[in-house]
Amino acid sequence: MHVGNYNLDIMKKLFIQSLFLFKKGFLHKKNTIICPANKFVITFFIKLIKLGYLNNISFCTDALRTNKQYIKIFYKYNQLGYSFNNIIIFSTESRHYYKTYLQILILKKQFNIGLLLFSTSKGILTDLEIIREKIGGFLICYIY
16 A cells, blocks of 8 residues: 555656646747656656647656656747747646636636646646536646
8 A cells, every 4th residue: 555655646746747847848948858758757658649739749758767767848839939928737746636616616717827737637627628627726837
């Protein structure tokens, strides 16, 4: 049991680290960034590609051969700059926000311009997908 929780904590930590690297790259106007990856990280960034916020991701090999997986993230630009204006990260290692379906309806009214992303039992879903499915989830971030 302890080993399973330990692995889950490492996965969460890796995801949060990747999310902050993603925001840091955006703030420093980078074209690409490289961040550590696991299945959840890859799923999150593939979702951002499908939603039109990123161009692509590619897998990188570890130069030190420590068997760690990395991905290279390619930011997407339009005429005005990035394909998004900002990202607000809600989840951290010590802070997780679970929102019920009804709470998400209220949040959607407050954050009506951008996109809220949630981690759910059905994977990573947007606010609109969660409302359609009528389920709750952990709030990851807000992109606008």
